[in-house]
Amino acid sequence: MVLYFKARPEVGDYTIFMGFDKFENEELIKYGFPEDVWFHVDKMSSAHVYVRLHKGQTFDNISEGLLEDCCQLVKANSIQGNKVNNIDVVYTPWSNLKKTATMDVGQVGFHNSKMVRTVKVEKRINEVINRLNKTKVERTPDLRGELIISSLVHLH
Incomplete structure (x- = not known):
């Protein structure tokens, strides 16, 4: 199951999503898209949160509001990170995620550490989490199928 959230309307039409557990x-x-940006609490267990950027947008020009929504969601979905203040959240393009056969389920590394950004998150902001949770939708998508369809659409 994948959980989907709508970012605050003033930043544009963005869907933020995360796996329900390490298997998702x-x-x-x-099965990520080239437009996906991955978020995780640094050095702690947490959900993997993604936002799908618009075509032509880079992870260096994510608006402050969208960045805050993603960071708050990943903090709130970290057992350790949700309990403490002043945590770091790391984010990078999906294409920079590196997975090897020796890694545990849900564990990743990076191809290029220079493409990883860090944001300090002072504290949990309940208004942000409550707003996001009101938009939450649970789905069991065919991630492979979505990627294939997207690839075919972009070829034409």
């Missing part, structure tokens, strides 16, 4: 995270790692 594994599928999201495998």
Whole structure:
């Protein structure tokens, strides 16, 4: 199951999504889109949160509001990270995620550490989490199928 959230309307039409558990995270790692940006609490267990950027947009020009929504969601979905203040959240393009056969389920590394950004998250902002949770939709998508369809659409 994948959980989908709508970012705050003033930043544009963005869907933020995350795997329900480490097995869905594994599928999201495998079948990501080039426009996906991955978020995770640094050095702690947490959900894998993604936002799908618009065509032509880079992870360097994510608006402050969209960045805050993603960071708050990943913090709130970290057992350790949700309990403490002043955590770091790392984010990088999906294409920079590196998965090897020796890694545990849901574990990733990076191809290029220079393409990883870090944001300090001072504290949980309940208004942001409550707003996001009101938009939450649970689905069991065919991630592989969505990627194939997207690839075919972009070829034409």
